[in-house]
Amino acid sequence: MTAAAHDHRADEPCEAALELYARALRQGPLPAEEAALVPCVVGSGLLVPDLEDFGRLRPVAPALALPRLLRSSAERIADERRREERLAEAFEPLLRIDERHTAADTPLIRIVSGFEQIDLAITGVMSGACEELLAIQPYNRRPKVTLGAALERDQALLDRGGRIRTLYQHTYRHSPVIHTRYELLSGDVEARTLDEVTERLLVVDRTVAFIPASKDRSLAMEVRHPALISFFVTTFDRLWRLATPMYPKAAPQPSLNGITPRQRSIATLLVEGHTDAVIADRLGMNIRTARVHIAKLATTLGSDSRAQLGYLIGQSGILDQEG
Numbered sequence: 001m002t003a004a005a006h007d008h009r010a011d012e013p014c015e016a017a018l019e020l021y022a023r024a025l026r027q028g029p030l031p032a033e034e035a036a037l038v039p040c041v042v043g044s045g046l047l048v049p050d051l052e053d054f055g056r057l058r059p060v061a062p063a064l065a066l067p068r069l070l071r072s073s074a075e076r077i078a079d080e081r082r083r084e085e086r087l088a089e090a091f092e093p094l095l096r097i098d099e100r101h102t103a104a105d106t107p108l109i110r111i112v113s114g115f116e117q118i119d120l121a122i123t124g125v126m127s128g129a130c131e132e133l134l135a136i137q138p139y140n141r142r143p144k145v146t147l148g149a150a151l152e153r154d155q156a157l158l159d160r161g162g163r164i165r166t167l168y169q170h171t172y173r174h175s176p177v178i179h180t181r182y183e184l185l186s187g188d189v190e191a192r193t194l195d196e197v198t199e200r201l202l203v204v205d206r207t208v209a210f211i212p213a214s215k216d217r218s219l220a221m222e223v224r225h226p227a228l229i230s231f232f233v234t235t236f237d238r239l240w241r242l243a244t245p246m247y248p249k250a251a252p253q254p255s256l257n258g259i260t261p262r263q264r265s266i267a268t269l270l271v272e273g274h275t276d277a278v279i280a281d282r283l284g285m286n287i288r289t290a291r292v293h294i295a296k297l298a299t300t301l302g303s304d305s306r307a308q309l310g311y312l313i314g315q316s317g318i319l320d321q322e323g
Contacts (some may be wrong), residue, residue: 011072017041024059032057044069108225111213118220119149122202122210125222125285126153129204133157134236135166139284151184158187166191167236167243170262171284173250182247192243195265196282203232259318263297267291267313270297 013021017040024030029050035057041047046065047057112121126133133154154164164185170193173176182189200217202210209232213219223229244261259267262283269279280290294309301316303309 009108011043011045011069011187013040013044013046013069013276014038015042017046021046021261023058024057025062029053029056029058031055041307107226112210112220112222113218115218118210118217121220121222123149123153124212125204125208126157129157129162130160130163131205132203133162133164134201134203134206134233135164136197136199136236136239137168137172138200139169139171139195151181155185155187158185158189163188164190165236165240167197167239168246169192169197169284170195170244173246189247191247192240193246194239194243195262197239198235201232201236203229203236206233259297259300259316263293263300263309264318266293266317267297270294270312 017038017171020030020038020041021033024047030047032049032055035041036049042057044065045060045068047059050056050058112118158164164187166189168178168191173193180192182191199212200210204210206229207224209223209229210220211221211223211232213221223232265283266279269282274282276287276290276294280287281292283290285293297313298304301309301312303312
């Protein structure tokens with residue numbers, strides 16, 4: 001072993017120094033040259049020159065050595081704290097300067113890839129939210145995952161005094177999963193429904209929005225551009241005013257002249273020339289359900305064919321009625 005191997009502080013005894021100190025306590029003063037390779041045993045004050053023989057080193061009583069080392073350690077800690085305070089004070093104005101650059105460097109739009117990463121990004125933004133969540137939830141044919149984390153982060157926002165407004169497609173009005181969600185949430189929550197809504201949209205505190213960036217929703221855009229946020233909020237507000245209340249108090253969807261609101265929506269799309277598959281997709285239902293509604297509409301209007309149905313819809317005036 002060489003002295004160069006002891007690259008730690010000279011006043012902090014290492015294991016070798018403690019072993020040498022223990023031997024001196026048992027045997028008495030040691031030759032000074034034995035400490036040459038372990039300089040910290042002297043630097044830490046464990047061994048000191050023997051006044052009767054300067055060529056030897058005698059051990060200091062442990063009851064005296066330990067308080068001295070502890071005091072030295074406390075002084076170093078105090079010095080580090082004073083250093084931290086000086087650095088914090090020096091960097092305070094520099095941090096204020098950098099805040100402007102940090103804000104400017106934050107991307108206004110970024111792509112988030114993968115369902116797990118998207119969920120983490122939404123959770124991260126929601127954890128700092130305290131005002132409002134606006135959400136548009138179109139019908140999703142993928143298997144429904146458990147409410148779990150989404151329910152927890154929504155409740156956390158409500159507990160901080162925020163509010164939640166959600167637009168669903170009418171397809172969700174009788175969904176047990178959706179009703180369970182609202183039974184579990186406590187706070188300022190409202191939900192409304194429309195036959196047709198936009199793609200999925202989340203707007204958090206009117207500062208950050210999330211929208212799908214791929215058809216399967218495995219890519220999402222995290223948007224912070226003020227102009228786009230304003231557009232999303234305006235779109236939501238206009239759809240909200242057109243929507244039918246679902247929670248906390250559901251409003252009835254009245255039938256007019258035997259035609260239900262759902263049938264009027266289908267009638268509109270039929271007149272526009274859409275296929276059964278497109279109608280089902282637009283209204284968030286499977287194609288079999290769409291055809292059942294079309295058949296009921298045809299029966300109500302007395303139609304025998306698809307072509308006649310379009311004509312009778314136009315003649316009936318049902319598309320001029322307000323639902």
